[in-house]
Amino acid sequence: MLKLSLTISVSKLIKQATNLVPSLGGTALPGLVALKLDKDILKKIIIKNKLHSIIITGTNGKTTTSRLVAQVLKKAKIPFFQNRSGSNLIRGITSSLLDQASIKGKLPSNFAIFEVDEAVVLKLSRVLNPKIILFNNLFRDQLDRYGEIDSILTKWQETLKHLNSKTTIIYNCDDPSLEYLTQNYKKKVSFGLSKSLAKSKTLSSSADAIFCLICHKKLNFSHIFTSHLGHYSCPSCHFKRPNPQITLNSKINSLELHNQYNFLAAKAVAKTLKIDSNTISQGLGSFTPAFGRGEIFNLGGVNTKILLVKNPTGYNVILESLSQKKLLKSTPILLALNDNLADGTDVSWIWDVDFNYLKYQKAPIIVSGIRAKDLQLRLKYAGVRSSKITLEPNLKKALNLLKKQASPSAYILPTYTAMLSLRKILVKQKLIHSTWKD
């Protein structure tokens, strides 16, 4: 008991110190130290508070889906707390628990939403024993860190084996990997899009799960939404997309594809929690974008939107949805590519992004970030006119260039650490709020 209080106090002190001196490091440090002092600290707090929890994971959409679920819970007046976006490894989650706990280890509520890194779900689900695990999707992403896409799927399979039968699995059945993952699990809820929303019938070269995971034959896709998300069936065995239990209602058709999935996922969670339909639609209706994911601000008269891009599929979905709004061609864009650890140190992935969407761009494209020159070259090979491309590796100068464009609106598409740096600059210029908490 004494040890618990001591560990919590130490982590709270470190939290104070990092608040005063931000350069001391990120949000994970208090958790990191706490785990060093007491490796079972997480378990102890969870048991003490009889904590119920929801784990939200997948390559894309974790932060926005968590935010949507939170909004519905607020409308339903269900008390809860959640971890900060981006702090989704064990130490970050420990930090956020200890931050909200009293010295004695009491949490403000016994219900929590955790956005969890794909590779950490296995470890964390054993400690948390969650009420729900939501799997959004699985795409190629940061292969320098995760190794292979298959290694994540294997970890998720392990996770399901160890769950007690009370956990509900909610999953996107348009993703063949997730249908395969959950095929023998009993307590599950599937969600998916109806075929009227399908865009294409040909698979992009970066689609991953295109083979039957049971018999290895190439899957037939009758409809494709993006990458390998679609309506599929195996030509030689029984494996196919089921009819989803939760599907889209027509009201949110105007959303971009990635947000349609995020809404659907949040709706599935809310239904599983037995929240009534009215409250769900009110909660989803009050949606505002999360940190760097569709945030809008005024850059010297230019109405500017930041859209985080992390991997080929996410990037493709954003470029496609922008190009559908006829505005893209005449709207200036700032693309920023970094190769720090949190971005992925391998920039090969930009060659899987379909930059052809920018081929007929009339407004300037500013390329920035540590690997701006790789991005410039990528655009050249996509057939983007070189007269439209301006190279400015320095993010601050690139923002100034964007500000100078005489245009009513602009887009910024940064990788993760480029987004953090850009936000820091914008906060200094008082153009956006520094709110870490969503």
Next chain:
Amino acid sequence: MIINLAYLYPDHMNIYGDQGNIDTLMYRSIKRNIKVNLIKVNQNSVLKPGNFDLLFAGGGQDRHQSSIAKDLLSRKNVLKKAAINNIPMLTICGSYQLFGAYFKPFNGPKLKGINIFDAYTKASKVRKIGNIVIKTKILTPSTLVGFENHSGSTYINGSTKPLGLVKFGYGNNDQDKLEGAVISNVFGCYLHGSLLPKNPHFADHLLRLALEKKYGKISLNPLNDREEWQAHYSAISSTKKNRHPLLKYLK
């Protein structure tokens, strides 16, 4: 002029940007009014000897690598004949491994290769991940830049020569400081990145080999490669910085 470009296993072996290599070979040909006939060769599709002037094969996940291994063995004669005929071929990562004698993964049986390179690969505990710069004798300038991400350690022997010497990074096995393999006009290496876009001299080398085999002595029109070399040299300088020998004391 026309180049028949075979792309081996685009459905299975396409991890992280291998498409960039195909795009580059096509772009640099089309810019010079050289037609490209792209032949996608998946499992069970036909690839006849004499039907291709240049071949590319990329990397893939372990699961995909083992599912194409058997199909590759069935093409051993065709590919060996092409190698003896000096047809240029570029193999990266997973396919590079299978163009050697074998790949022994951690779990599971040995995957038999087609023995074009006198080389073998064993999975090692340390995954070799990071930016890499090598120096090669076959190109001017001599540097090649890319990104490696492999658990396999490759060892080359006999008449198979390394593609280059490692300046920064791990290379074939992190012991002998060698990277890649060359025998006649067949090249193997661990460089993603994508490799060819920011190493235009290597892309042109492959195109020249393919065209001269077919049409006799030719000279390729120079292209404006400003962006290519900017990316090449900035990758070298950032690799240098990140791999500075003193950095390990700071971590």
